[in-house]
Each structure stands twice: as C-alpha cells, then as structure tokens.
Amino acid sequence: MTDDIFHDWKKSRFIIADFALLDQPEIVVVLTDIGFWSDHVNELVDWCKVYGGEVKGMTVSFDSHEQLMLFSLRWA
Numbered sequence: 568m569t570d571d572i573f574h575d576w577k578k579s580r581f582i583i584a585d586f587a588l589l590d591q592p593e594i595v596v597v598l599t600d601i602g603f604w605s606d607h608v609n610e611l612v613d614w615c616k617v618y619g620g621e622v623k624g625m626t627v628s629f630d631s632h633e634q635l636m637l638f639s640l641r642w643a
Contacts (some may be wrong), residue, residue: 574576579599579600580594580598580599580604580642580643581596581597581599581600581627581642582596582597582598582599582605583595583596583597583635583639584596584626593628593629594628594629594630594631594632594634594635595626595627595628595629596626596627596628596629596635596638597623597625597626598625598627600628600633601625604625608622611627611632611642614638614641615627617633618634618637618638618641619637619639620634
C-alpha cells in the first residue's frame with residue numbers, strides 16, 4: 568500500500584505554498600478543490616480585482632501577506 572500524499576489537500580479548498588519552495592517573492596495559493604473553484608471562478612476573479620491577487624490556472628498569487636490574510640478569511 569502507498570500513502571496518499573495529497574490526503575490533506577483533498578480536505579481543503581486551497582493550500583498555501585511553502586514560501587521556502589518558491590524562487591519568487593510572491594505568495595502562492597494552490598486551489599485544491601476543483602469542484603468548488605470551478606463553481607466560483609468568476610466570483611474569485613472579481614474578488615481578486617478588488618482586493619489584489621492574480622489567478623493563474625489553479626493558483627492565485629499575491630504580493631503581500633495582507634492580501635493572503637483577506638483571501639484566507641474570505642475563502643476558508
């Protein structure tokens with residue numbers, strides 16, 4: 568038997584990427600609940616236009632921790 572390395576991800580709408588793994592100063596969130604995000608993609612794009620953030624496929628990138636906090640509070 569193999570362990571499911573995505574087990575925890577499957578229980579979340581999104582995962583915040585480990586900052587140490589990124590070579591860019593941006594903050595990246597991975598959108599893990601495909602069903603939820605496909606139902607709310609337009610709302611997410613509109614939210615990002617107001618509060619900051621850039622949707623790139625199944626990720627959203629932010630320039631500041633304040634934007635990340637707003638995202639987390641809104642979408643958790």
